[in-house]
Amino acid sequence: MSILEKAFYSPVGKAVSAKAGLKEPARLRRGRTWPEGPIVLASIGGGTVGAQTLELLGRAAESPIVDDGDAAPGYGARIGALVVDATEVTRIDQLEELRALLRPAVRAVEGSGRIVVLARPAAGDWESRSVARALDGINRTVAKELRKGATATLIRVAPDATPGDLVSSLGFVLQGRAAYVTGQCWTVAPGGVAVESLAETPLDGHVVVVTGAARGIGAAIARTLARDGASVVAVDIPPAGEQLAAVANEVGGTALQLDITAADAGATIAAHVAQRGESIHAIVHNAGITRDKMLVNTDAARWSSVLDVNLAAQLRINEVLLDPATEGGLADGGRIVGIASTSGIAGNKGQTNYAASKAGVAGLVTAMAPDLVDRGITVNAVAPGFIETEMTGKIPFVQREMFRRANSLDQGGKPVDVAETIGYLIDPDSQGVTGQVIRVCGQALVGQ
Numbered sequence: 001m002s003i004l005e006k007a008f009y010s011p012v013g014k015a016v017s018a019k020a021g022l023k024e025p026a027r028l029r030r031g032r033t034w035p036e037g038p039i040v041l042a043s044i045g046g047g048t049v050g051a052q053t054l055e056l057l058g059r060a061a062e063s064p065i066v067d068d069g070d071a072a073p074g075y076g077a078r079i080g081a082l083v084v085d086a087t088e089v090t091r092i093d094q095l096e097e098l099r100a101l102l103r104p105a106v107r108a109v110e111g112s113g114r115i116v117v118l119a120r121p122a123a124g125d126w127e128s129r130s131v132a133r134a135l136d137g138i139n140r141t142v143a144k145e146l147r148k149g150a151t152a153t154l155i156r157v158a159p160d161a162t163p164g165d166l167v168s169s170l171g172f173v174l175q176g177r178a179a180y181v182t183g184q185c186w187t188v189a190p191g192g193v194a195v196e197s198l199a200e201t202p203l204d205g206h207v208v209v210v211t212g213a214a215r216g217i218g219a220a221i222a223r224t225l226a227r228d229g230a231s232v233v234a235v236d237i238p239p240a241g242e243q244l245a246a247v248a249n250e251v252g253g254t255a256l257q258l259d260i261t262a263a264d265a266g267a268t269i270a271a272h273v274a275q276r277g278e279s280i281h282a283i284v285h286n287a288g289i290t291r292d293k294m295l296v297n298t299d300a301a302r303w304s305s306v307l308d309v310n311l312a313a314q315l316r317i318n319e320v321l322l323d324p325a326t327e328g329g330l331a332d333g334g335r336i337v338g339i340a341s342t343s344g345i346a347g348n349k350g351q352t353n354y355a356a357s358k359a360g361v362a363g364l365v366t367a368m369a370p371d372l373v374d375r376g377i378t379v380n381a382v383a384p385g386f387i388e389t390e391m392t393g394k395i396p397f398v399q400r401e402m403f404r405r406a407n408s409l410d411q412g413g414k415p416v417d418v419a420e421t422i423g424y425l426i427d428p429d430s431q432g433v434t435g436q437v438i439r440v441c442g443q444a445l446v447g448q
């Protein structure tokens with residue numbers, strides 16, 4: 001901690017910051033933990049996928065309290081989560097039923113509790129499509145109104161998706177693994193795998209390659225995926241070799257010193273894995289750099305270095321690993337995960353090169369995912385907001401304090417929050433989740 005930070009977090013500093021309106025942020029529930037209070041389940045219009053999925057998760061559900069429109073009724077005690085099955089909601093007047101369910105719950109939900117709405121992807125007539133979008137507006141707003149680290153999430157369940165397809169997603173959201181994901185919406189499609197419960201170590205026996213694993217978010221990814229059972233290949237540049245070896249040893253994985261921009265990087269990764277007679281279940285393209293300058297000061301070198309590490313290298317590596325002729329390449333049923341950024345979604349002054357690369361990662365996900373469905377390979381990205389790492393530690397204190405609080409959870413995220421979301425995406429049971437970009441940003445004010 002810098003002297004300024006120490007002052008800020010001292011008793012006097014806390015009193016001053018409280019006066020200035022800077023609240024002490026809530027401590028978020030993290031890890032494979034469930035809400036403490038009961039999970040309340042409601043269905044509007046008779047949808048059953050929510051009830052069936054909670055049953056597969058082994059979570060008992062209680063009945064909701066509904067606002068009758070007069071005095072706001074209250075739950076007797078805090079609730080851990082409200083799950084609303086709104087998969088049959090297609091009419092504007094049904095939204096009133098959602099309001100009546102949400103009103104008592106937003107007040108009663110515990111710290112780090114959850115509001116989860118299950119809906120369908122937009123389809124059908126004008127009203128139905130409009131209602132699908134209205135649910136998004138409700139979700140984003142509820143996320144902003146919740147307090148004490150509670151979050152709101154909208155999951156769109158495709159009509160043919162089964163409760164089994166939804167298990168890993170609803171399990172992730174309810175657990176502490178989704179601590180820093182709020183106000184977000186993504187889609188679960190039919191995955192075609194028979195999932196009957198939430199796996200504790202879903203990556204047992206699976207090889208996962210993590211680039212940029214020597215420190216920061218990459219090291220957290222390596223640790224989290226190893227916790228989930230993965231055999232990790234930790235990749236980073238030779239100058240980071242010592243730190244890389246330490247991470248690889250800690251997680252019982254192997255280290256591969258490699259600059260991912262090398263022309264033969266994909267072949268080198270595959271050869272490393274093939275040596276052990278294995279193939280890759282997932283590659284996590286985490287390595288990334290910034291070379292920030294206003295565009296008027298951005299020369300070709302700053303431009304190309306960022307585009308090459310953050311985007312072009314991934315594309316080249318993917319092409320090699322996806323070639324069925326590559327020994328030690330990506331197995332069918334495998335996973336590709338990129339790291340985008342809220343800077344890429346919203347744009348950020350001084351980061352044209354970085355925003356181009358990170359928006360490009362999101363574009364790559366959209367482009368590749370449909371082409372790989374036949375091979376069972378999913379392609380997704382996470383878009384972190386402000387995460388506490390060495391990279392963001394270099395931002396001057398006052399500016400950093402502003403960034404870290406400019407979201408609905410009033411705090412920066414931790415590297416493990418990004419890692420947990422990646423763990424969810426590469427879980428073999430998340431087969432129906434592809435082509436998605438999930439923001440891990442505490443609902444940062446920037447971007448949509």
Ligand SMILES: NC(=O)c1ccc[n+]([C@@H]2O[C@H](COP(=O)([O-])OP(=O)(O)OC[C@H]3O[C@@H](n4cnc5c(N)ncnc54)[C@H](O)[C@@H]3O)[C@@H](O)[C@H]2O)c1
Pocket residue numbers: 211212213214215216217218235236237240258259260261285286287288289309339340341342383384385386387388389390391392
């Ligand atoms: N920290 C944040 O708030 C934040 C926000 C949004 C996105 N991200 C993204 O998350 C990822 C990790 O960020 P971080 O904060 O941990 O960064 P970091 O700088 O702490 O770590 C990045 C790692 O990538 C490695 N690396 C860089 N170039 C490489 C290359 N050519 N080949 C192999 N390895 C290389 C570095 O040596 C380093 O170990 C990056 O893609 C970053 O853009 C971070």
